[in-house]
Amino acid sequence: MIRFEGVHKWFKKLHVLNDIHLHVKQNETVVVCGPSGSGKSTLIRTINRLEPIDKGSLFVDGYDLTDRAFDINKLRAEIGFVFQQFNLYPHLTALKNITLAPIKVRGMARQDAEDLAMSLLERVGLAEKRNAYPSQLSGGQQQRVAIARGLAMKPKIMLFDEPTSALDPEMIGEVLAVMRHLAHTGMTLVVVTHEMGFAREVADRVVFMDHGAILEEATPDEFFLNPQHDRAKQFLKQILTPMHCEM
Amino acid sequence: MLKYEFDWSVVTSGQYYDWIVSGLHLTIQLSAVSIVLAFLLGLMIAVMRMSSVKPVKWFAHGYLEFFRNTPLLVQIFFWYFGSYKILPHAVNEWLNSVNFEFAAAVIALTIYTSAFIAEDIRSGVLSIPKEQMEASRSGGFSYLRSMQYIILPQAVRITIPPLIGQFLNLTKNSSLAMTIGVAELTYQARQVEAYTFKGFEAFTAATLVYVALSIIITAIVTLYSKKVLHRAG
Amino acid sequence: MKRVVCMLVCMLALMLVAGTVCLADTFDSAKKRGTLVCGVKDSTPPFGYVDEKSRQIVGYDVDFCAAIAKKLGTKLELKAVTSAARMPQLMEGNIDIIAATMTKNAERAKQIDFSHSYFLTGQKFLVKKGTVKNLKDLDGKKIGTAKGSTSEQNAKKALPNATILSFDDYPQAFLALQQGKVAAVTTDETILAGMLAKAPNKAQFEIPDIQISDEPYGLGMRKGDKKFVDFVNATIIEMEKSGDAKNIYDKWFGPKSDLPMPRTFKIVADK
Numbered sequence: 001m002i003r004f005e006g007v008h009k010w011f012k013k014l015h016v017l018n019d020i021h022l023h024v025k026q027n028e029t030v031v032v033c034g035p036s037g038s039g040k041s042t043l044i045r046t047i048n049r050l051e052p053i054d055k056g057s058l059f060v061d062g063y064d065l066t067d068r069a070f071d072i073n074k075l076r077a078e079i080g081f082v083f084q085q086f087n088l089y090p091h092l093t094a095l096k097n098i099t100l101a102p103i104k105v106r107g108m109a110r111q112d113a114e115d116l117a118m119s120l121l122e123r124v125g126l127a128e129k130r131n132a133y134p135s136q137l138s139g140g141q142q143q144r145v146a147i148a149r150g151l152a153m154k155p156k157i158m159l160f161d162e163p164t165s166a167l168d169p170e171m172i173g174e175v176l177a178v179m180r181h182l183a184h185t186g187m188t189l190v191v192v193t194h195e196m197g198f199a200r201e202v203a204d205r206v207v208f209m210d211h212g213a214i215l216e217e218a219t220p221d222e223f224f225l226n227p228q229h230d231r232a233k234q235f236l237k238q239i240l241t242p243m244h245c246e247m
Numbered sequence: 248m249l250k251y252e253f254d255w256s257v258v259t260s261g262q263y264y265d266w267i268v269s270g271l272h273l274t275i276q277l278s279a280v281s282i283v284l285a286f287l288l289g290l291m292i293a294v295m296r297m298s299s300v301k302p303v304k305w306f307a308h309g310y311l312e313f314f315r316n317t318p319l320l321v322q323i324f325f326w327y328f329g330s331y332k333i334l335p336h337a338v339n340e341w342l343n344s345v346n347f348e349f350a351a352a353v354i355a356l357t358i359y360t361s362a363f364i365a366e367d368i369r370s371g372v373l374s375i376p377k378e379q380m381e382a383s384r385s386g387g388f389s390y391l392r393s394m395q396y397i398i399l400p401q402a403v404r405i406t407i408p409p410l411i412g413q414f415l416n417l418t419k420n421s422s423l424a425m426t427i428g429v430a431e432l433t434y435q436a437r438q439v440e441a442y443t444f445k446g447f448e449a450f451t452a453a454t455l456v457y458v459a460l461s462i463i464i465t466a467i468v469t470l471y472s473k474k475v476l477h478r479a480g
Numbered sequence: 481m482k483r484v485v486c487m488l489v490c491m492l493a494l495m496l497v498a499g500t501v502c503l504a505d506t507f508d509s510a511k512k513r514g515t516l517v518c519g520v521k522d523s524t525p526p527f528g529y530v531d532e533k534s535r536q537i538v539g540y541d542v543d544f545c546a547a548i549a550k551k552l553g554t555k556l557e558l559k560a561v562t563s564a565a566r567m568p569q570l571m572e573g574n575i576d577i578i579a580a581t582m583t584k585n586a587e588r589a590k591q592i593d594f595s596h597s598y599f600l601t602g603q604k605f606l607v608k609k610g611t612v613k614n615l616k617d618l619d620g621k622k623i624g625t626a627k628g629s630t631s632e633q634n635a636k637k638a639l640p641n642a643t644i645l646s647f648d649d650y651p652q653a654f655l656a657l658q659q660g661k662v663a664a665v666t667t668d669e670t671i672l673a674g675m676l677a678k679a680p681n682k683a684q685f686e687i688p689d690i691q692i693s694d695e696p697y698g699l700g701m702r703k704g705d706k707k708f709v710d711f712v713n714a715t716i717i718e719m720e721k722s723g724d725a726k727n728i729y730d731k732w733f734g735p736k737s738d739l740p741m742p743r744t745f746k747i748v749a750d751k
Contacts, residue, residue, distance in 0.1 A: 050381055077387030087382035091400050101386040104396060153387065328652075331659040343660045348645065426652075428624070428645030437564055438646075441628035444591040446568055 007056035034209035080150025140171025270435030289364025352424035371402035522560035564628030578700030594698030624653035624662035
């Protein structure tokens with residue numbers, strides 16, 4: 001579904017992605033973790049070309065992302081992206097946030113789109129907030145609407161870029177619950193997160209990054225019980241210490 | 248000893264009152280048509296100005312610099328008299344047979360004001376967080392669709408106060424249309440003065456009407472933005 | 481809202497004050513100042529226009545101003561005026577006398593005093609050659625003229641179905657005619673002839689023999705400025721007697737001029 005082959009990226013002189021090789025199969029849930037500045041956000045943003053790559057090749061759903069000729073919007077419609085800061089459209093209600101792309105990009109009938117949006121809002125537990133504007137919702141609620149917005153396009157892949165990092169602790173649970181549910185439905189997920197509990201429970205594989213490179217790629221059990229790399233060990237020690245659990 | 252005799256009846260009833268009213272009608276038509284067109288054109292130019300396609304961007308940049316830095320009066324003369332030299336004969340014939348005075352004034356007012364509106368909208372767009380564009384592009388919207396559905400609706404909301412200013416400027420600037428014979432409000436006020444020599448009365452009436460128009464435009468735009476754009480509270 | 485109302489009230493109050501301007505006798509004040517300020521046209525040949533060589537305003541009206549200033553014993557200062565602005569400028573004291581192709585009529589005479597007529601002409605039409613035979617040919621057409629002139633009012637009366645387009649001044653009206661934007665330019669024959677004489681493509685235009693009004697020109701002075709009005713009237717009558725007035729006419733309209741036209745009038749006291 002997603003295949004990185006020798007991918008490099010630079011921000012000016014900074015080498016943010018260094019020879020990335022990674023293969024995410026259909027229906028797989030992959031969690032990417034690592035200290036801040038390790039390049040994990042950049043990695044996930046290359047998958048829908050929010051960040052173009054400089055070297056190597058990257059295939060997503062059969063498309064070659066280094067090929068400038070293909071219609072990126074078509075691919076993006078197949079990929080849901082959930083941001084750390086939610087990025088809901090502040091001028092639209094929760095319902096309209098969800099129906100906009102299905103109607104305008106997919107050409108779905110308004111009624112169908114609204115029915116779909118309502119079922120998604122029910123799924124994330126926010127049916128009664130359909131007419132609320134983003135500014136009237138809590139962070140956790142906004143993020144759940146954002147997930148519903150991504151799902152409304154019936155995507156093949158969902159990407160999560162630190163979806164809980166901007167949330168108050170008491171709201172993290174509600175968002176993770178929605179994501180957990182998603183993983184169980186068999187959608188292809190790539191999740192950048194520090195929520196190791198979530199990784200352990202739902203990930204098929206865990207990828208550990210530092211300084212732009214993938215240092216370790218393993219099943220959750222292997223990774224958490226027997227990390228190979230020194231820096232992975234150090235990272236786990238820090239993040240699993242209760243003092244740092246909210247990083 | 249010379250004394251000016253006031254006679255307000257010239258502008259409150261009769262033939263001259265009718266002139267002022269007909270001038271007002273034309274001023275409203277001229278302003279309303281130009282405001283709508285200038286707003287739409289301004290949106291377009293603003294989007295072009297921010298385009299990543301170099302020629303489009305440079306065209307919009309040149310457009311803005313050129314039309315913002317040329318006096319409106321010159322532009323009105325350009326479209327009315329100057330266009331004659333560059334247009335084919337048949338087009339001129341046709342233009343002269345229709346109400347080209349009004350059209351030339353609308354074109355000049357629209358283009359001149361659109362340049363200012365475009366800059367206001369552009370600064371509004373620049374104040375929208377770039378994550379909004381990322382979110383909409385991620386949702387499969389093209390750049391232009393993102394502008395249309397996500398960025399511009401938010402930018403325009405922020406831009407309302409300067410936009411009102413531009414609309415008011417346009418309404419007042421529409422008085423320059425009289426230089427090419429469009430019988431709008433100021434033109435009619437001058438006519439009343441020329442016929443009755445009651446200049447103070449005529450221009451006071453015109454002034455009051457312009458102030459009233461400005462208040463009405465401000466109210467309409469403010470109400471519209473409150474009702475339609477600011478529902479989010 | 482309150483502030484807007486307050487501002488309006490203030491503006492009105494100012495206008496009321498400005499409306500009652502008192503001015504001293506022009507005869508004495510101009511003499512004391514040593515200059516006579518004369519409002520003339522600067523783009524209406526041959527009455528007042530900028531001479532290509534000297535870059536000075538010259539013309540029939542200018543020569544009358546010069547003669548009056550000379551008689552008064554003052555220097556002459558010329559100020560360019562438009563048809564619409566000349567009367568307010570006189571009433572506000574910006575100029576002392578108007579010599580700007582101004583037709584005498586009753587409406588205007590309520591506001592200012594006129595001298596005896598110092599020129600006589602009639603309102604006609606300047607059109608593209610062969611397009612207009614009689615007045616009917618112009619009905620329903622666009623007619624160009626200049627703002628604030630009697631030409632506009634006469635044209636409206638003579639051609640009720642025509643659209644009158646008033647431009648800021650005659651050259652623009654003539655440009656509109658050249659570009660086919662109007663079917664005719666209408667004003668006093670002498671002004672039309674003057675424009676035509678200066679036009680590069682004069683062969684394409686003509687002034688058909690359709691006259692819609694008599695236009696006696698008078699010099700305009702402030703209402704009630706009796707001493708000055710009497711002085712000006714005496715001066716121009718004297719100019720007629722001495723032959724100076726005819727000499728000025730011949731300079732601009734005589735057989736050797738650009739615009740040869742017979743002199744059909746004499747400057748005499750109005751009845």
